[in-house]
Amino acid sequence: MSKTFPGGIHPSEHKKRSKKEQIRKAADPKIAVIPLCQHIGTPAEPLVNVGDIVKIGQPLGDSERYVSAAVHASIGGKIIAIEPRLTPFGAKVLSVVIENNGDQDVHPSVRPYPNFKDLSKTDIRKIIRGAGIVGLGGAAFPTRVKLQPPPDKVIKTIIINGAECEPYLTCDYRLLIEQPKKVILGLKAIMKPTDALEGIIAIEDNKPEAITAIQKAIDEEVSHHNLRVAVLKTKYPQGAEKQLIKAITKREVPSGGLPADVHCIVNNVGTAVAIAKALTTGMPLIERIVTVTGGSISEPSNLLVRIGTPFSELVEQCGGFLEEPTKIIMGGPLMGISVPSIDVPVIKATSGILVPSKKELDDLEPEPCIRCAKCVDSCPQYLLPNLLGDASENDRFDLSKSYGALDCIECGVCSYVCPAKRNLVQLIKLSKNELLRKK
């Protein structure tokens, strides 16, 4: 029996379009715009100047602060500007703009590390820190911070999240099939510094090929007694951290707590592969897999993209638009965000570029709540989205807090099921923002 959590929804998957497409390398961008803050936490400080010639993998920015990540040059070329540029999140963020000069040489700081077995715990943490690796599932939380839980927390289980419950996206699926060895190496690299007893790769049961591929890779490992695949029921949001832990370990992350409180650390498949790459080749995080899909895209694909490539170039490489796009979403349809312009760059958090056709989009005006409680039934965090929405609409943020607004994971299930089309997640996000601002 596949494991799962209570609540959740079953949206249509729409994965067929890009499921069978092998990962192919996207052309390097002519001009790469690399924001210095692509992660949660403090922005990196620029280490380069306008006019400098940079090589692939050269650090562009770093920060001394704990919750932060380094940023590296994804192409070789000349820095033509360091100025605030528009990012997919809509804000203007200080970015390094590199003009490609076709140089394929890597920076001398990029060199392979000794054998994985010889690396110490601190070495691994240092490599992950230096490679600027952040969670590639979409939240972009610095991985190094995750791997250093408070000393009183014992980590028993490392979960590699290959659920990919968001409709449309197939980037993690392709990685599981094409690079299972790297996923396993990444998992081992995370297990070592945290002293975890068990490594689990979680995959939904709608991806049998991925399950077979990973199982095969595990069997081929020399010592695989502490590694296993967990098959999960296909349901949204199965890949959400807390729901994943609940489904696999039956342990529940306490309100306001971290996965480390229940002895777990969850990392995305992409993150594991990025760690494996950094350990084997020394190459920092300068590229990622992006699924370009949706009803308006002629040839949906899974591309290996250099960070900083504008969305528009990727869409061109996927055959362009079939129809005039009305909305461009970064990420999946449920948790993704609409981007303000097609010229924004791919950042570390870009798991997909989704351009739905007009037919796929729903443009309904929100109406008053009809008290059907569908949102309450499906909320995977056992919250009351209907009341949270009311509280937010009436600026009663004190009520939002007592209803547990800060426990909302913003998965979008409530908005999806609401027959009155209320903007429930948006309202909850608003009160969360208000509560965090007042803190």
Add this chain to the structure above:
Amino acid sequence: MNAAQITIVVTSVLALAGIGFLAGFGLALASHIFSVKVDPRIEQIAESLPGSNCGACGYPSCFAAAEAIVAGKAEPNVCKLGGEQTTKLVCNAMGVKEIAAQEKDLAVIACGAGPEICNKRFEYQGEKTCAAAELSGGGFLECSAGCLGYGDCAAVCPFDAIVYEEGKLPKIIREKCTACGKCIDACPRKIISLKPAKQKVFVLCSTTDKGAQVRKYCKVGCIGCRICVKKCPEAAITMEGRIPQINPDKCKVTEVCIQVCPTKTIKKL
């Protein structure tokens, strides 16, 4: 009625009267022992204050302000809304020399465009409040300091001083505004500020962008040309950052700046 019945009536009446008397005595004693001495001036001052509990003085209610005045924590002219008359009444109640009332303030939205005029980056669909729109990708306007036009300020105004139609720039009615500052807190873009009420001419723009950029998305945005600074006969205008500031003490409302402003950003309200 026989004697026994009369006795019952008499004893019960006496007993009740006795209990009543005892209880009354107890209450009288308690009210004497536990009495709280309230300064009669507090009541008097609270009555002369406007009673709208707007909070502009920094106290949660007019009564709290009255208490603060009597306790000497606040000046008798703390109420801006009341003006001359209230200050006079409060001074009389306190038995102090009359002092001048504080200058009245006025909330001003420093944007002349709003979503009607400003270019949009994208079409916003979602919750129709400014706060929610601001959270979605940093607002749908090209301008990062333009009014989003969903009227969060009008919704919180306790005096109906802000007139608002969806998708348009709200208007603040000078006569009704008490400068309580609720709209300032409600505006997610922080473009509402308090100005002295005697000021008549305002620069209606809060942009931090360069002039060339502003021209691209807004017809009435300040481009920082400084012509108003040069042409003002009273030298009342100075540049602060990218936006000119008008000194209300010097401004004589000659309206020269309004005529010379190439983008018509300066307006008389």
